[in-house]
Amino acid sequence: MKRMREETFAEADVAIAAISQEASGEQARAEALRGDQLAASELDSEEAYTQFYEKMLKRRRIIIVFFSVAIIAFALLNMAIGSTQIALIDIIKAVFLGTGEGNQAMIIRSIRLPMALMAIVVGAALGVSGCEIQTILRNPIASPFTLGISSAASFGAALGLILNTGIPFVSETLLVTANAFVFSFVVAMAIYLFSRQRQVGKTAIILFGVALNFLFSALTMALQYIADEDALQSLVFWNFGSLLKTTWIKFGIVAIVLLCCTLLLYRNAWRLTAMTLDDSKAMSIGVNVSKMRRMAILTASLLAGIAVCFVGTIGFVGLIAPHIARQLVGEDQRYFMPLSALIGAFVLSFAFVLSKLIMPGVILPIGLVTSIIGIPFFIVIIFHRMKVML
């Protein structure tokens, strides 16, 4: 035992001597090195860094411009394709110059243009909503749908369609929309109030959302059980999601909400970027984490709710748009959030074109198309990501 102790002493002494020797030698070397580096870096590096940063931002701006142009192209395509094909030149005349006569101009201005624009704003709203929900919950599989917002909207719609009841003093034509919105908003408020409690972390919020999702799905099923065939069919169609009932007023409402929410989020871009960090880290650099999380949950739920209540359940846009955007521009919210919006808009416009082309003469429900093209695409992204991570 005693020998062992002595050996331990000897070993420890050797080790400590080695450390302190290295320390003094390294110290001199490191100091010399640091002096050189600082001098060198002050001469040319600041410019180099700024240049590197500017280059990175320029690349991001190019991506944003690219998607903006692509969206405009697909919007025009959307207006051209339909039960009757309209030449692009006529569309441009009718939309931008206000000229053009007869039925065709009327169809463009009051039917196809609002639909094409609705695809853009709904896609953008879902994209932004998904982007913020993924950011604040730091969970790549979170989306407006995981939080139960769409299943609540669906339940609201079912109430209107099957029981023909809902919010008092709302005209029958608006009943389904109003119901869907009110129920999605109720869920949004429930999640908001839940997240206001002290010590509620992000996982608890996700679990609460998942629970609400199941609750409202079950309630909708209960309604389906007692529904007659006609009502059941309307509900199935509502759940598919459709842009065909778009009016200028509906478009206007979604557009205004989208604009207000994105402006609010953009003003907090840096703080939201910091929310990608661990809570304690984000707090340490000056973010009021719980306040930021509540603000973003409310905004994102509102965006998803307003989008879903007018066009029905459109899946996967809120999930895949932020994923693609993140891969293209990273998580700086000054670019990530707008690009999520643009990609959401692009995906929905693209899906809308497809929905009219897949079966000639039939317009498939757009929600069906986004899910069918969205899922394989998403799987490809996941595989790609896994490769990157390995």
Place this chain on the structure above:
Amino acid sequence: MIRIENLSFAYKRAGKSHQVFEHLDIAFKPGINVILGPNGAGKSTLLKAIFGILDYKGNVFLQETPLATMALEEKISQIAYLPQMDIEQSSLTVLEMVLLGRLPELQRKVRSEDIAYAMKSMAQLNISELASRPFTALSGGQKKLVFIAQTLVRDSDIVLLDEPINALDLKRQLELCQLLRSKVQEKPITMIIVLHDINLAVRFADHLVVLRENGTLYAVGSPKEVMTERMIEDVYGVIARVSCDEDGVPVVSPLSSFAQ
């Protein structure tokens, strides 16, 4: 200068409360203050209390101002805090990550002055060449250095670092210690650092604060005063030999724990 007065705090979990501090008084002077203590002694909790992310009883003063009355922005402008955390994933680049440390100053368009600060901070930690790399692609030690650069980017007067040298190799550890030392020499910064490496702490600290289990203060003072065989035995339950090296710095050689 940070002064803690009559600090009491209890963690509440599943209805039970676990007292960490009871009527704790400590003053941290300008210079390098190292907090030592066994696991669960409340070292990290103390930093959290100082930064104000805990609901404690008592007072923490920055000079003469109680920190609890300060707004977050005001606090951030004076205190830099590196929490202990799990290494995380983020697709931000290293430059962006360090820039985030200047969050209150960042405007819609990043000014070249902010980039210059970030750059200086990265150069000081010898991670300049990582600037364009995505954070996710870094090793654990590199990620740690990025967070330290992010914490030091603001030149704050109060710096709280929770186990900054974990995951760093020997060279990086010494470089970091030297950097912190040079910062303290430049201006009277109060640094409060949680460390586990006793020998490094002894070499490096101006003042040592030793906590025992449940956040009782065991000793405060210069490394020479505090670092005794008795202290190691009382606080860590370990028999150790404390000798002096040729510079007169105490050297601790742990021998065996009580259990053996």
